[in-house]
Amino acid sequence: MKYLVIITLSFLLLNCKSDASETVTAQSLIDKAIQVSGGDLMDSTTIHFDFRDKHYMAFRNKGVFHLERQFKALIFEEVDSINEVKDVLNNKGFMRFVDNSPMNVTDTMAAKYAASVNSVHYFSVLPYGLNDAAVNKKRLADMMIKDHEYFTIQVTFNQDGGGEDFEDVFIYWINKASYKVDYLAYSYNESDGLGLRFREVYNERYIKGIRFVDYNNYKPNDASISLIKLPELFNNNQLKLLSKIELEEVTVN
Structure with missing residues (x-):
């Protein structure tokens, strides 16, 4: 009887945990990421x-x-x-x-x-701007990147209000511990096909309460690979470093 009670409680706890996980929506995750980055x-x-x-x-x-x-x-x-x-x-x-x-x-x-x-x-x-009216957000499966757990959010854009590059697709990986965007990837149209990029955050600093970061900018050797597969290549050191995206002399008023 004692073991039956333990099993029942464990089952209920797992269900509660599962239900809680399901209520964590793409919108709530983006809201939290914007908040911790000083978006307010x-x-x-x-x-x-x-x-x-x-x-x-x-x-x-x-x-x-x-x-x-x-x-x-x-x-x-x-x-x-x-x-x-x-x-x-x-x-x-x-x-x-x-x-x-x-x-x-x-x-x-x-x-x-x-x-x-x-x-x-x-x-x-970023991630400020991801609550614009033309932005569509979708939560994908959680992922491990460099031994850390991440929420995965896919972002697409409506043609109306989405700008010239409304067909671009972005994926953001939000750290489960800090709720900060540590990695992102995106696909975009090139003259000869689809371009893919993967960015890794570094040099984080807060200026007047707003988070600014720089990026290591990577690309895969195979442009036909799925965007969601880029973290796997990154984990295996199979992405090519193209450039560094660095903001200098940042001031905030």
């Missing part, structure tokens, strides 16, 4: 940083946003002088300024420039 502060900030040879600025205030990218380039070859270029993406759309004067840009190029500006700013504050 993001809705009213001005952030500056340098990435490679360009300077970036982001102003956000409760749905109002103004994203900038500034750099030097030779725009008018016949003049043969270096120009100051500023790309601006905000709630009204995209504009390019050259030497502080607005420049006419074709719709096709404006879309490409806007996507490029948005991409850098998007990655700079």
Whole structure:
């Protein structure tokens, strides 16, 4: 009888644990990841940083946003002088300024420039932004990466509001102990097929309560492999390191 009671209690406990696990949704996990990364502060900030040879600025205030990218380039070859270029993406759309004067840009190029500006700013504050209206979230099976347990969240985008690259697919791995995003992977369309990337977080730092990270940026040798298989290759040291994604001179106001 004693053993029967123990078995019954164990069964009930396992059921409770299973039920609790099932109630942990993709949405609740993303909410928690945003919270521990300082996302509550993001809705009213001005952030500056340098990435490679360009300077970036982001102003956000409760749905109002103004994203900038500034750099030097030779725009008018016949003049043969270096120009100051500023790309601006905000709630009204995209504009390019050259030497502080607005420049006419074709719709096709404006879309490409806007996507490029948005991409850098998007990655700079992840997982903030994953609750945008165009984002679809789905919880996948938990995984082990480098001996740590992770929740797995797949993110896709609606065409309406999802931007030029709405067909991209992302997967985020959220550490079960810290609720921080430690790894992510994504697929995107290239001219010759599908591109795959896997990113590993390093150099974590909090500035004014907001988490910023850098990434080791990897790719598989076989582009036909499933996106969800990339952690397995990473665990076996079978991914190629392409680059490092490093934010420098980060300031937050």
